[in-house]
Amino acid sequence: MRGTRVVLRDLTLSIHADERVAILGPNGCGKSTLVKTIARECYPIARKNSSIAILGQESWNVFDLRNLLGIVSNDLMSFLTTEATGLDVVLSGFFSSASIYPHHQPSPTQKSAAGRALAQLQVPHLADRAVCEMSSGEAKRVLIARALVHAPRALLFDEPSNSLDFAAQKALRESMSRLAQAGIGLILVTHDLSDIVPEIRRVLLMSQGQIIADGPKEEILEARALSGLFGTSVEVTHRDGHYFFGS
Numbered sequence: 001m002r003g004t005r006v007v008l009r010d011l012t013l014s015i016h017a018d019e020r021v022a023i024l025g026p027n028g029c030g031k032s033t034l035v036k037t038i039a040r041e042c043y044p045i046a047r048k049n050s051s052i053a054i055l056g057q058e059s060w061n062v063f064d065l066r067n068l069l070g071i072v073s074n075d076l077m078s079f080l081t082t083e084a085t086g087l088d089v090v091l092s093g094f095f096s097s098a099s100i101y102p103h104h105q106p107s108p109t110q111k112s113a114a115g116r117a118l119a120q121l122q123v124p125h126l127a128d129r130a131v132c133e134m135s136s137g138e139a140k141r142v143l144i145a146r147a148l149v150h151a152p153r154a155l156l157f158d159e160p161s162n163s164l165d166f167a168a169q170k171a172l173r174e175s176m177s178r179l180a181q182a183g184i185g186l187i188l189v190t191h192d193l194s195d196i197v198p199e200i201r202r203v204l205l206m207s208q209g210q211i212i213a214d215g216p217k218e219e220i221l222e223a224r225a226l227s228g229l230f231g232t233s234v235e236v237t238h239r240d241g242h243y244f245f246g247s
Helices: 031-038 062-066 074-079 086-092 108-120 136-148 166-181 223-230
Strands: 020-024 069-072 154-158 185-190 202-207 210-216 236-239 242-245
Touching: 031 154, 031 185, 062 069, 069 136, 074 136, 086 108, 086 136, 108 136, 136 154, 136 166, 166 185, 202 223
Parallel strands: 020 185, 020 202, 069 154, 154 185
Antiparallel strands: 202 210, 236 242
16 A cells, blocks of 8 residues: 555566566556565555565565665656765665765775676766766666666666657667566566567556556557556557557
8 A cells, every 4th residue: 555545456477587578557557656566665555365476586675675676766856966976876786875975985896797787788988977967867777787786686667768868768679678588587667658678578467556468569459458457549660560540
């Protein structure tokens, strides 16, 4: 629950650590709360016969879990300090902070890992650039590098293309494809079909706190089901593994 409102109800879901999965649904359906529950930012109400396990464990030291799951969310974007450099942001992943502060002492090993993460996202040139001088697309890729700095088992993307222009969205999706091809598990939460990169093979539809469909994306991403999900008539097209709304 969030306050007095039930957000997730009677939800049964299993995702393998190395799967690439998209969770699609309208705003307010509970997608982000589901991601926060996986990441242990939210906890379900304890009820008989209910349980949740992450990577095979029901109980976690959350700091240990953060080393295994990389999270990229719009919440993190809002916490970035404008004076922080790209390298500061990536290094902050080791300290669960939004920047590097005087009491933090990154080790040479951590600095090397941060540099590799920036290089993996093809943005090593942002290491010394302040966040206030970055475009939103550049800042998003720095956040992905932050999530990668621990070499996690899986990455969780929560509405990653929000607030990005067309070019930045394209670059972000190319980054997600490269990460999937490198063998990293992906859980993508989105309301935009275009975010579902070709490497994602399984799609779940979510409505009013429940999973209402789950299967191969070729079967799930069809006009009738998506029209019902979003409450309006939609058309779906696809090309080279990419899906789009529209004719």
